[in-house]
Amino acid sequence: MTDKISKDPAGGPAGSGPSATPPGGPAKLPAAVPYQAIKAVPVRHYGRWISGVVVVALLGWLVYAFSQGNIIWDTVWDKLFDASIIDGLANTVLISIASMALGLVLGIVFAVMRLSKNPVTGAVAWLYIWFFRGTPVYVQLLVWFNLALIFEYINLGPIYKNETVDVMQPFMVALLGLGLNEGAYMAEIVRAGIQSVDEGQTEAAHALGMSQTKTMRRIVLPQAMRVIVPPTGNEFINMLKTSSLVSAVQYTEVLRASSNIGSTAGAVMEMLFVASIWYLALTSVFSVGQYYLERRFARGSSRSLPPTPWQRVRTNLATFKRSPEATA
Amino acid sequence: MTGQPMVKAEGVHKSYGAAHILRGIDLEVRSGEVFCLVGPSGSGKSTFLRCINHLERIDGGRLSVDGRLVGYRQQGERLYELKDSEVAAQRRDIGMVFQRFNLFPHMTALANVMEAPVQVKGETKAVARERAQRLLDRVGLSDRMHNYPSQLSGGQQQRVAIARALAMEPKLMLFDEPTSALDPELVGDVLDVMRDLAESGMTMIVVTHEMGFAREVGDSLVFMDGGVVVESGHPRDVLGNPQHDRTKAFLSKVL
Numbered sequence: 284m285t286d287k288i289s290k291d292p293a294g295g296p297a298g299s300g301p302s303a304t305p306p307g308g309p310a311k312l313p314a315a316v317p318y319q320a321i322k323a324v325p326v327r328h329y330g331r332w333i334s335g336v337v338v339v340a341l342l343g344w345l346v347y348a349f350s351q352g353n354i355i356w357d358t359v360w361d362k363l364f365d366a367s368i369i370d371g372l373a374n375t376v377l378i379s380i381a382s383m384a385l386g387l388v389l390g391i392v393f394a395v396m397r398l399s400k401n402p403v404t405g406a407v408a409w410l411y412i413w414f415f416r417g418t419p420v421y422v423q424l425l426v427w428f429n430l431a432l433i434f435e436y437i438n439l440g441p442i443y444k445n446e447t448v449d450v451m452q453p454f455m456v457a458l459l460g461l462g463l464n465e466g467a468y469m470a471e472i473v474r475a476g477i478q479s480v481d482e483g484q485t486e487a488a489h490a491l492g493m494s495q496t497k498t499m500r501r502i503v504l505p506q507a508m509r510v511i512v513p514p515t516g517n518e519f520i521n522m523l524k525t526s527s528l529v530s531a532v533q534y535t536e537v538l539r540a541s542s543n544i545g546s547t548a549g550a551v552m553e554m555l556f557v558a559s560i561w562y563l564a565l566t567s568v569f570s571v572g573q574y575y576l577e578r579r580f581a582r583g584s585s586r587s588l589p590p591t592p593w594q595r596v597r598t599n600l601a602t603f604k605r606s607p608e609a610t611a
Numbered sequence: 612m613t614g615q616p617m618v619k620a621e622g623v624h625k626s627y628g629a630a631h632i633l634r635g636i637d638l639e640v641r642s643g644e645v646f647c648l649v650g651p652s653g654s655g656k657s658t659f660l661r662c663i664n665h666l667e668r669i670d671g672g673r674l675s676v677d678g679r680l681v682g683y684r685q686q687g688e689r690l691y692e693l694k695d696s697e698v699a700a701q702r703r704d705i706g707m708v709f710q711r712f713n714l715f716p717h718m719t720a721l722a723n724v725m726e727a728p729v730q731v732k733g734e735t736k737a738v739a740r741e742r743a744q745r746l747l748d749r750v751g752l753s754d755r756m757h758n759y760p761s762q763l764s765g766g767q768q769q770r771v772a773i774a775r776a777l778a779m780e781p782k783l784m785l786f787d788e789p790t791s792a793l794d795p796e797l798v799g800d801v802l803d804v805m806r807d808l809a810e811s812g813m814t815m816i817v818v819t820h821e822m823g824f825a826r827e828v829g830d831s832l833v834f835m836d837g838g839v840v841v842e843s844g845h846p847r848d849v850l851g852n853p854q855h856d857r858t859k860a861f862l863s864k865v866l
Contacts, residue, residue: 483711492731
């Protein structure tokens with residue numbers, strides 16, 4: 284009885300011994316023993332210092348080479364905010380977002396179809412993915428562009444009828460070409476996401492009397508999002524750059540706007556730099572957006588969310604300030 | 612304890628490919644009783660439980676809940692499979708609690724409990740929330756309503772899962788080893804909730820290894836092994852004075 288920790292909340296005369304509990308206190312656990320923090324010489328990483336210097340030197344050499352090349356940098360800065368470039372930039376963002384939205388909707392629809400028990404929908408989804416993933420997006424764009432060669436009219440009976448050439452404006456061609464292609468890739472991403480959700484979730488929803496559709500929409504898809512969002516962000520950043528292909532179907536996005544100026548002003552390389560700067564800016568902005576989107580869908584999957592970079596900086600600063608007291 | 616049985620099984624068979632899991636189960640669960648299913652793992656007790664709400668379809672025999680066949684409709688001599696929506700409708704009246712809780716991790720405890728009444732029965736959020744709060748209070752979690760499942764202990768999660776099943780106001784509750792995934796310290800809280808539920812008159816079928824609970828709360832007990840019912844009776848009799856050698860061997864290891 285002497286060494287046992289008393290269960291009585293009044294806490295009678297509990298044991299004696301070196302790690303004795305505070306006498307008469309309500310605490311039933313032994314108190315933590317104070318300890319001396321370890322002070323040791325950290326491992327020196329000489330390799331990191333050397334490789335760091337090499338990388339900086341190589342970068343410096345590269346920057347120097349570009350600055351000395353036959354490039355008029357003033358033209359780059361002059362044309363960076365040219366009205367036609369800004370228009371092209373807006374078109375790039377517009378077509379990328381629109382195509383991605385179409386791709387996402389198609390991806391979810393075809394992923395669900397592919398996983399359904401219905402053999403017809405399964406086969407249709409398989410065929411769609413097989414075709415649109417198996418042919419180059421450039422070819423698909425050109426086929427949409429020349430669709431009038433096959434279907435002269437778009438005829439939906441009494442609802443709608445028009446000449447194909449009138450419907451297939453550059454924006455429409457670009458949207459269908461990029462969106463349908465993206466849909467095939469998104470279908471596979473969404474399918475992987477759906478399959479990553481534990482089967483127990485579906486069972487629990489079914490046991491509550493939820494229908495297949497409700498289970499998919501309310502229970503499975505929201506959880507699949509956590510797996511779907513990171514590769515989707517990747518797909519979107521890819522889309523921003525792939526959208527440069529639609530210049531081939533007369534859609535004036537940022538690359539086409541740049542090369543228009545480049546060929547008339549005789550500044551091809553300069554204008555490619557302009558386009559590259561804007562692509563880098565766009566991908567950077569959307570990468571940050573992707574980070575916060577991932578955090579949003581990580582809700583409930585772990586006890587606490589990882590800190591944002593800004594929170595991490597603040598924590599690091601706080602520890603830096605606190606450290607002298609802690610070691611004192 | 613009158614009228615037709617809540618659950619009636621006659622010669623229920625179930626196979627997964629070549630594995631013959633259930634080899635003719637006959638049993639009756641009366642309305643309002645606590646019916647315990649015990650037996651070694653692989654004996655088919657969980658599979659049988661899952662057949663009752665058609666998470667698994669049976670290959671032979673007849674299984675009915677509250678006088679209606681599970682998963683089929685009988686017209687004359689012929690059986691017709693029910694559509695998905697009809698199966699879903701049957702399941703509304705049967706609550707199920709899983710060994711691994713299976714709470715929806717992207718929803719708070721409160722939202723977990725509100726989900727089915729709102730989505731399945733079309734209740735207004737206000738009505739569903741009011742009941743969900745009452746149920747969470749009943750299982751002792753009124754201070755945890757806005758926590759996500761990952762922020763709750765196993766015992767708390769399982770009690771939310773019980774509240775979630777009760778929110779549909781079922782006439783039958785199925786428990787599939789509800790305490791097997793819990794730390795020993797947390798088992799008591801869940802059993803307390805189940806005991807309270809039994810006292811309120813709920814019909815419960817409990818697959819469990821908690822012999823103490825079965826003896827104290829159970830009205831009937833069935834010992835299963837190899838896909839058949841080996842022995843059945845009042846828990847006190849089966850656990851205290853087993854007749855069959857297989858039952859004796861099993862109980863000598865777990866009691």
